[in-house]
Amino acid sequence: MFCCTDATCTTSRFLCAGDISTAATTRPHIHGLSNTSHTCHTRQQQLHLLIYKCQAPANTQSLTVITVAMSPLQASEQYLGSINTWPSSIIFSLFAETPSPRVIEYLTDFLSGNALPKTLAYKLYCVCNPKAANELVRQLFYTRFSLWHSSDTFRRLSLYYDVRLKKLVRRNVSYLPELHEETPVPVPGLQAPRLGVQNTPTPLIINAALQVIRREVL
Numbered sequence: 739m740f741c742c743t744d745a746t747c748t749t750s751r752f753l754c755a756g757d758i759s760t761a762a763t764t765r766p767h768i769h770g771l772s773n774t775s776h777t778c779h780t781r782q783q784q785l786h787l788l789i790y791k792c793q794a795p796a797n798t799q800s801l802t803v804i805t806v807a808m809s810p811l812q813a814s815e816q817y818l819g820s821i822n823t824w825p826s827s828i829i830f831s832l833f834a835e836t837p838s839p840r841v842i843e844y845l846t847d848f849l850s851g852n853a854l855p856k857t858l859a860y861k862l863y864c865v866c867n868p869k870a871a872n873e874l875v876r877q878l879f880y881t882r883f884s885l886w887h888s889s890d891t892f893r894r895l896s897l898y899y900d901v902r903l904k905k906l907v908r909r910n911v912s913y914l915p916e917l918h919e920e921t922p923v924p925v926p927g928l929q930a931p932r933l934g935v936q937n938t939p940t941p942l943i944i945n946a947a948l949q950v951i952r953r954e955v956l
Contacts, residue, residue, distance in 0.1 A: 807955045810861040811948070817854050818901050821948070824848075825899045826937035832866040833944050837875045842882055850886040851898040851907070851922065859883065865954045866947070897925065905930055 808816075815821060821829060828848050835841045849859040860879050864871040870879070885892050893909040900907045900922045907922035935944050 809952050809954045810858060810865050811951050811954075813858055814854060814862045817858075818852055822934035822936075823901060824933065825931040826934060827931060828899070829935055829944065830938040830940070832863060833947060834867075834938075834940055837867065837870050837878075839878060842875070842878050846879065846882045846886055847896040847898040850883055851896060851909070852901050856880060856883045865951050893920075899931055900924075 811821065818824060825848070828845065831841050831845055845863065846859070849862075850856075854862075860870075860876060860883075863875075863879065869875070886896065887893075895908075897906060897908055899905070903922060903924060905924040906928045907924050909920055910923045935941050935948070938944055
């Protein structure tokens with residue numbers, strides 16, 4: 739959400755701080771909220787529904803601010819780049835393969851290694867593959883995600899595609915972390931994987947699914 743930086747705008751200060759209930763009582767600055775709106779809606783609903791204007795100085799135009807909702811895919815692309823820059827095998831595993839320990843390990847190495855938050859990663863998996871939306875898969879996914887972050891051994895052995903380096907990498911996890919910073923290191927001799935939806939075995943099906951998934955809101 740974009741926030742007004744004008745020092746005279748109390749509405750902007752309230753909303754940027756997350757104090758929706760206080761902002762809702764500042765009637766000269768908020769349009770579209772009744773006296774009871776802050777008691778009738780949850781804070782989360784207000785964040786998504788609120789459209790307001792800040793009072794700007796007389797010699798400037800007023801600033802209109804809105805909250806924009808994103809789909810899990812769009813939010814994930816903020817971290818990882820466009821889905822067409824991801825390995826085609828990752829895309830195919832997300833959409834088409836039946837969840838299994840092998841598939842979950844492969845996906846979590848890629849998603850964890852590229853710093854996608856755990857909850858967002860699982861939401862992405864579920865919207866891409868409805869078979870992932872069950873408790874057993876969720877537990878396996880979260881357990882593997884947590885192990886990747888907590889276990890030096892897991893990270894040291896994981897091979898994944900780094901979206902920034904554009905190479906297959908392993909983590910140089912040191913036995914003495916205080917003396918050596920952990921970073922992804924390209925593995926010599928390994929060819930970079932094919933990328934994008936078009937290089938999956940089922941590009942037409944996945945592209946059709948993407949049209950729907952991009953409308954799914956977090």
